[in-house]
Amino acid sequence: MAALPADPFDAVRWVRARADKRGYVTVDGREYVAGPARHSRELLVGVRASTVEILADRGRRAALLPRAWGAGEPVRNPLSLVPALVARPRAFGESTIRRDMPAGLVEAVDRMDAAGRRQTLRSISRAAEASGFEAACGAALRVVEGGRVPDDATVDVLARRIAAGGAEAAGGADLGVYDGFLKGGARHAG
Structure with missing residues (x-):
């Protein structure tokens, strides 16, 4: 048997999808948010087993989202x-x-x-x-x-x-230990 390739195989299906006026693309019946800056544009969408990658101009990544199955809310990344x-x-x-x-x-x-x-x-x-x-x-x-x-x-x-x-x-380090020093110092001073 031949050795496995040095680079892992990327199991991805690339599809073209047009974003609507909100910047949403629909792939396999599910909406994914590419972002409002990508509205009404043709985008390249990579569908993998667990992620959906949306590429914009010149192959620049617009969004990397978890893949969702079935009906539901649009999948989005707030960022x-x-x-x-x-x-x-x-x-x-x-x-x-x-x-x-x-x-x-x-x-x-x-x-x-x-x-x-x-x-x-x-x-x-x-x-x-x-x-x-x-x-x-x-x-x-x-x-x-x-x-x-x-x-x-x-x-x-x-x-x-x-x-x-x-x-x-x-909120930072626990400074409560210093309260004990202050209380101990007050007994010796009094």
Whole structure:
């Protein structure tokens, strides 16, 4: 028998699909969200056993989504909606991404001006590349709870801590041990 090939075989079926006015493509009877920036365009869709990859202009990946079977809600990645919102931050009020974010973050973003919204959404997008959407939103929420507009560096560092889990995710190191020192010092001073 011959040796197996060095590169694994990519079991994929490529189909062309036209996105509707919302940026949704239909493959095998199920809707997948390519993103509003891809509306009314012809896209190349790679259907694999567990994923659906949507490619846009020049083979650039527009979305990588889990494959869904049967009837149901459109399959989407909230992060695919962020670039359109960064370009048009006033559209945040009507976006479906709101249901994927913590309520406190949505309320804070609603109160921001267009520049603040754009910066917050851009920070979430950049942090989500390394840490995931939920961790990035959690980090942005902690920043706005602190009374600041999220910036790229702060959201990225916090999102990485949240994604890593542990004490860092809960708000940093446990400083309770120092309370014991203070109580012990108060007995000796008194």
